[in-house]
Amino acid sequence: MIYLIKLIYSFILPPGIFILLLAGISLWLWKRERKPALLLLAVTLVMYLSATSWVGGMLMGSLERKYPQPNALKGDIIVVLGGGATSGTPDLDGEGNLSGSAANRLLTAARLHRSSGLPILISGGKVFSDTGNEAEISRRQLQALGIPNKDIFIENQSLNTEQNAKFTAEQLMNRGFSEPVLVTSAFHLPRAIIEFKQAGLIVQPYPTDYWTSRPEKLYASKFTPSSTGLSLTATALKEYLGLLAATF
Secondary structure (H helix, E strand, O other): OHHHHHHHHHHHOOOHHHHHHHHHHHHHHHOOOHHHHHHHHHHHHHHHHHOEHHHHHHHHHHHHOOOOOOOOOOOOEEEEEOOOEEEEEEEOOEEEEEOHHHHHHHHHHHHHHHHHOOOEEEEOOOOOOOEOOHHHHHHHHHHHOOOOHHHEEEEOOOOOHHHHHHHHHHHHHHHOOOOEEEEEEOOOHHHHHHHHHHOOOOOEEEEEOOOOOOOOOOOHHHHOEOHHHHHHHHHHHHHHHHHHHHOO
């Protein structure tokens, strides 16, 4: 019964309801004009596949599997990239919270600091007028976790991955660090590594915040449209476009 309810939800909520609507219009057109019907049916099929966790998971998984987690750290500082934050939202010791991916990245950086003693540099600014400053919020939360302020550095001006790399490289050079351990979401690492290399930094990649399981298993829900599947596909395609742009 639980899975039947999930199946029903997938087709009465977006994007499933829109896919059903487009499929219905395609069938209606088929009896009148075949070419427009075929075109709309093709668009509907692409939309359906893009909204499944099956396709989204394959796209995301190909990014996440590129760099394994290292067995040991080889660096002199942990660099963690921001990934979104809210402003004005209540927190235990202030205002502003990190998004899910940003929080996962920061938690990994904190655990690596505990095990290695390496300092942490957080890179990320205030991207939009109604979002929080990622580095400032991260510093407050690291301090609340008991990490000394002397072991926390921030770069709070960057608005994208390219600026993360550029501004971080400047800070590391000024502070005498040269071997960063780069902590970010596994799907984000391939693009981030290219950007940091172009900024003159060779990093040790440390992936975290995985969105897909291993090994991936197939079941009925993987083939139904959902906002989760669409998010996986959109996020992965954004990274592939970013990789393409970073090579020019």
